[in-house]
Amino acid sequence: MKLLTHNFLSSHVKGVGPRGFPLRLQASEVRIMPVEFNPEFVARMIPKVEWAALLEAANTLCLGEVPTEPTQGYEQDETFLRQMHHILLEVEVMEGTLQCPESGRVFPITRGIPNMLLSDEETAA
Amino acid sequence: MACGGRRPEHGGPPELFYDKNEARKYLRNSRIIAIQTKMTERALELLNLPDEKPCYLLDIGCGTGLSGDFLSDEGHYWVGIDISPAMLDAALDREAQGDLLLGDMGQGIPFKPGSFDGCISISAVQWLCNANKKCDIPAKRLYCFFTSLYSVLVRGARAVLQLYPENPEQLELITTQAMKAGFTGGVVVDYPNSAKAKKFYLCLFSGPSTFLPKGLNEVKDEEEARQSTFTKKRVPFRIAKSGVVKNRVVRKSREWVLEKKERRRRQGKEVRPDTQYTGRKRKPYF
Numbered sequence: 001m002k003l004l005t006h007n008f009l010s011s012h013v014k015g016v017g018p019r020g021f022p023l024r025l026q027a028s029e030v031r032i033m034p035v036e037f038n039p040e041f042v043a044r045m046i047p048k049v050e051w052a053a054l055l056e057a058a059n060t061l062c063l064g065e066v067p068t069e070p071t072q073g074y075e076q077d078e079t080f081l082r083q084m085h086h087i088l089l090e091v092e093v094m095e096g097t098l099q100c101p102e103s104g105r106v107f108p109i110t111r112g113i114p115n116m117l118l119s120d121e122e123t124a125a
Numbered sequence: 126m127a128c129g130g131r132r133p134e135h136g137g138p139p140e141l142f143y144d145k146n147e148a149r150k151y152l153r154n155s156r157i158i159a160i161q162t163k164m165t166e167r168a169l170e171l172l173n174l175p176d177e178k179p180c181y182l183l184d185i186g187c188g189t190g191l192s193g194d195f196l197s198d199e200g201h202y203w204v205g206i207d208i209s210p211a212m213l214d215a216a217l218d219r220e221a222q223g224d225l226l227l228g229d230m231g232q233g234i235p236f237k238p239g240s241f242d243g244c245i246s247i248s249a250v251q252w253l254c255n256a257n258k259k260c261d262i263p264a265k266r267l268y269c270f271f272t273s274l275y276s277v278l279v280r281g282a283r284a285v286l287q288l289y290p291e292n293p294e295q296l297e298l299i300t301t302q303a304m305k306a307g308f309t310g311g312v313v314v315d316y317p318n319s320a321k322a323k324k325f326y327l328c329l330f331s332g333p334s335t336f337l338p339k340g341l342n343e344v345k346d347e348e349e350a351r352q353s354t355f356t357k358k359r360v361p362f363r364i365a366k367s368g369v370v371k372n373r374v375v376r377k378s379r380e381w382v383l384e385k386k387e388r389r390r391r392q393g394k395e396v397r398p399d400t401q402y403t404g405r406k407r408k409p410y411f
Contacts, residue, residue, distance in 0.1 A: 005204055005224040012235040021237050041179035113213055116228035116235050120260055123232045
């Protein structure tokens with residue numbers, strides 16, 4: 001699971017709504033997988049990223065240097081874009097958990113795939 | 126995949142149907158791969174994304190990542206959801222480039238609002254129409270799916286869902302729930318007159334309504350007439366009945382000339398371009 005995906009994932013447990021974001025990340029195994037750099041895509045995603053959630057996730061994974069906010073004129077700043085590309089797209093959480101901040105429900109991550117299946121009681125339907 | 130005979134949805138839930146054996150078919154069977162890829166290509170075409178811009182897309186029922194690979198090849202980034210662990214394992218083996226989630230679309234899409242620039246789904250949504258547990262109500266699950274899908278899409282984004290509806294009532298049920306969730310749009314049917322080639326694409330718009338794209342249709346006798354086929358085969362242009370020759374086109378007329386030129390072009394021969402003078406009436410002494 002990439003950090004970009006984690007930044008958009010939200011808990012869909014019944015009754016939780018917008019308080020289900022962001023999911024608290026715990027990782028026991030992290031891998032770095034190189035991904036081709038596409039500056040246009042990274043620049044498009046920057047405004048949609050929730051920075052507080054990203055910083056929290058990066059801290060739990062001990063990623064080190066993470067910019068605290070997008071620099072002015074980030075679309076042309078290649079160093080900044082490459083850095084964000086690495087953080088968002090190249091860091092893969094292979095084993096760990098995601099926890100819903102509101103309900104406390106834990107979603108396990110195995111082989112890089114989070115298990116988001118809910119039981120019948122937790123489903124909104 | 127629904128072939129002639131029992132529909133897979135009647136045999137049980139998708140996570141059991143799509144086991145390791147089924148997953149292997151999607152890895153090995155070239156026919157399945159070809160069909161799925163073609164449908165993904167068409168779905169992407171219908172999605173009408175802005176030219177040359179890499180987008181963040183959702184793939185519902187991504188399975189082994191066949192459709193996702195096509196998205197990656199087009200330069201997009203995607204997240205796939207599937208309910209079958211076996212299919213997702215196969216996707217990992219194929220090193221699918223998108224992020225994968227194990228989830229049930231009928232429980233809702235677990236993303237924050239406005240996450241995705243578009244959504245596709247190939248051969249998956251019809252599974253929501255059959256209740257596999259006593260507490261399942263298909264209409265409610267469909268509604269839950271569509272409302273959450275509407276929310277996670279960026280305003281103005283589209284969702285193109287290719288599906289195999291069992292009957293018109295099922296298609297009606299699905300479309301109604303989608304409209305209730307706030308989507309506009311409708312069903313695009315490709316090759317409606319062919320039993321094998323007929324495909325349904327539910328095109329949903331989350332913004333102001335735009336016109337619905339036209340479905341593909343057969344051209345004359347061939348379904349693949351859009352692509353050039355270079356053969357020496359003669360394509361018959363008139364239906365000859367014993368004794369009486371019923372011409373679909375009058376011989377030597379302008380129409381006949383144009384058809385003959387078209388036929389020769391399909392055969393790959395060099396043909397002069399059609400102009401206003403093509404097949405014009407000549408003076409009696411030519």
